[in-house]
Amino acid sequence: MENYKLLISIVPHDRGERLIRAAMESGCQGGTVLSGRGLAATNIAAILGLGEEAKDIILMIVDENVKKSVSSAIISTAKTEKRNFGELFSLDLGTFYKSGKQSGEENMAKTDCDNTMITVIVNKGYADDVMAAARSAGAGGGTVVIARGTARETDARFFGMHIVPEKDMLIMVVPADKKKAVINAIENVKCLKEPGMGIAYSSAVEDFTTLGKKK
Numbered sequence: 001m002e003n004y005k006l007l008i009s010i011v012p013h014d015r016g017e018r019l020i021r022a023a024m025e026s027g028c029q030g031g032t033v034l035s036g037r038g039l040a041a042t043n044i045a046a047i048l049g050l051g052e053e054a055k056d057i058i059l060m061i062v063d064e065n066v067k068k069s070v071s072s073a074i075i076s077t078a079k080t081e082k083r084n085f086g087e088l089f090s091l092d093l094g095t096f097y098k099s100g101k102q103s104g105e106e107n108m109a110k111t112d113c114d115n116t117m118i119t120v121i122v123n124k125g126y127a128d129d130v131m132a133a134a135r136s137a138g139a140g141g142g143t144v145v146i147a148r149g150t151a152r153e154t155d156a157r158f159f160g161m162h163i164v165p166e167k168d169m170l171i172m173v174v175p176a177d178k179k180k181a182v183i184n185a186i187e188n189v190k191c192l193k194e195p196g197m198g199i200a201y202s203s204a205v206e207d208f209t210t211l212g213k214k215k
Contacts, residue, residue, distance in 0.1 A: 004063060005061070008087075009060070026072070031061075032169065036054070038053050095179070119203075121169050121198060138174065138175070144171075146166070
């Protein structure tokens with residue numbers, strides 16, 4: 001059974017194109033880019049408005065067999081950039097689902113975590129449908145992040161997904177014992193029955209807590 005890894009790279013805004021190309025030439029099928037903001041390293045710098053800049057957070061799901069080659073390609077390409085140009089790290093994925101498949105692929109690694117983060121990336125406009133199905137299976141709610149795809153129209157599709165720039169990235173934290181039911185519900189959403197319309201993956205959540213006033 002195939003295992004997948006989530007590679008995450010954080011670089012200055014609009015500076016990750018070369019890294020993405022290198023990753024795709026080394027076995028990655030594409031990715032999703034989120035917009036973020038880097039924070040200053042010290043309080044004084046923050047007060048002076050220094051050390052902050054727009055960031056691109058690049059998410060790439062790769063087969064474990066090509067993770068090393070993809071990571072090496074990104075690191076090699078970034079060697080020509082300035083010092084402390086960005087970061088690259090990876091996470092294990094529990095379940096990986098690609099629309100149009102019968103079921104998600106379960107990582108055999110077991111964890112004792114009480115909660116699971118489920119992330120669903122779909123073409124823009126479909127996040128509400130996915131959230132409604134997830135709620136019916138026990139999910140309490142979620143957060144939608146506006147993102148964009150990395151591939152061009154002339155490139156191979158990202159895990160078969162249609163090449164459209166705008167993406168909805170839905171993030172949900174659910175009890176671990178409800179993960180399978182929520183994933184199954186997502187698989188049965190009408191808009192995800194067609195191959196290429198979305199992907200979903202899960203990761204174990206550690207040290208989860210709610211913020212604010214306690215009872």
